[in-house]
Amino acid sequence: MKTLVVYDIPDDRIRTRVFDTCKNYGLVHIQYSAFFGELNHNRRQELQQRLRRVLGDKEGKVLICPVCDKDISLILEVAVPETDSFSRQVAGLQKGPLVF
Amino acid sequence: MSEIFIINFGTTLGKKSERLVIKEQGKVVREIPFRDITCLTIASRGVSFSSDVVLECIQHGIQINFLTPSGKPYAKVTSPQLSGTVITRREQILAYNDGRGLALALAFVDGKLRNQVNVLKYFGKYRRASDPALYQELASRIAAIEEIKKELEGISGGTVDEARGSIFSIEGRAAQAYWEGVGLLLGQKIEFAGRERRGAEDPVNSALNYGYGILYSQVWGAVMLAGLEPFAGFLHTDRPGKPSLVLDLTEEFRACTVDRTVIGMILRGATLAQEEGSLTEETRRELARRVLERLDGEENYEGKKYRLRSIIQRQARRVATFLRGEGKYRPFIAGW
Secondary structure, three states, X not given: OEEEEEEEOOOHHXXXXXXXXXXXXXXXXXXXXXEEEEOOHHHHHXXXXXXXXXXXXXXXXXXXXXXXXXXXXXXXXXXXOOOOOHHHHHHOOOXXXXXO | OEEEXXXXXXXXXXXXXXXXXXXXXXXXXXXXXXXXXXXEEEOOOOOEEOHHHHHHHHHOOOEEEEEOOXXXXXXXXXXXXXXXXXXHHHHHHXXXXXXXXXXXXXXXXXXXXXXXXXXXXXXXXXXXXXOHHHHHHHHHHHHHHHHHHHHHHHXXXXXXXXXXXXXXXXXXHHHHXXXXXXXXXXXXXXXXXXXXXXXXXXXXXXXXXXXXXXXXXXXXXXXXXXXXXXXXXXXXOOOOOOOHHXXXXXXXXXXXXXXXXXXXXXXXXXXXXXXXXXXXXXXXXXXXXXXXHXXXXXXXXXXXXXXXXXXXXXXXXXXXXXHOOOOOOOOOOOOO
């Protein structure tokens, strides 16, 4: 299921590690502290445990939020200056053979 | 889940955290989490990567295949633990001298011929109305293969060694009819004088050989994961360095995976560009992409839909199960 991950972490080092962990799960960096991508139930829980360990007893907050396809189609966006739109970034997520 | 295929000369692969980093000319082109990779294939020269990448791949169960630029597999990196299942291997060696070996050999050829028929039927069905003359020609080739296939039923008892002559005769005559049929299909689009196995320089044969190279690596991986010995086959003879079991199991997948893809590609107007007798990088890239996509395509298997890639794995496990006397072996037949 498509999943939105957002976080608030003051410590730079920990934040970088959270950033890296999200990338390791194949999520796309859509905003400063927001990632988006396809995660199944298991992966979501795995990610939660990983992030819990990364955070340890440091201050911080992470939200892992599944979003259904119907709601995704209703997403609106305002961006100045014009950047790569959310839907375009997310379109790059599809899996399949990759030839380089 | 995706399969990574490297064709570009001089690509560098690195590891960053738990991601594979692909660099071309020092610039990062893509980062892919190892957990999303099923298989890594390197089909170019001058690709470099470190032992860290190998370790990470093996830990994630990713096999690394190496192909020459013409598509011939020359190396494979897998975990040394994969040969841990001894019972299967003991039975596999013993099976050569009893009825199990013959039964498997017959099943592989049966699967091969039925899949060849289905490829002709697949391309024939759209031409029934649009090109009745061609359809008739194809139908006669199909009938010929089906007639030849009946001879398989006459072979029983003894070992595969005793029957090999008659099996190869059946396979050879069916192949003749099949490639004639393919030639008729391709006739208007491209010149195809017939199938040549090694050292072919014409575009169609080169494309087929390239596709078979990719398929071999897949089947080889499946055979190893099933705990089988790749070099001890039944239909193909023993020869040092010849992965005869891999070649055996590949027979039932050639037509439905590679032939269908290559023929379809040509019929839809793709050009197979060549340079000094071998396919250009662009053509190889396109071929690889299509064959890999085909492997991700779904087919009916045991009453459910599975990706072709998984079916290959399941068939390899079936061979192992059959050799241990725990079940039957039936070849996989693709739909048309």
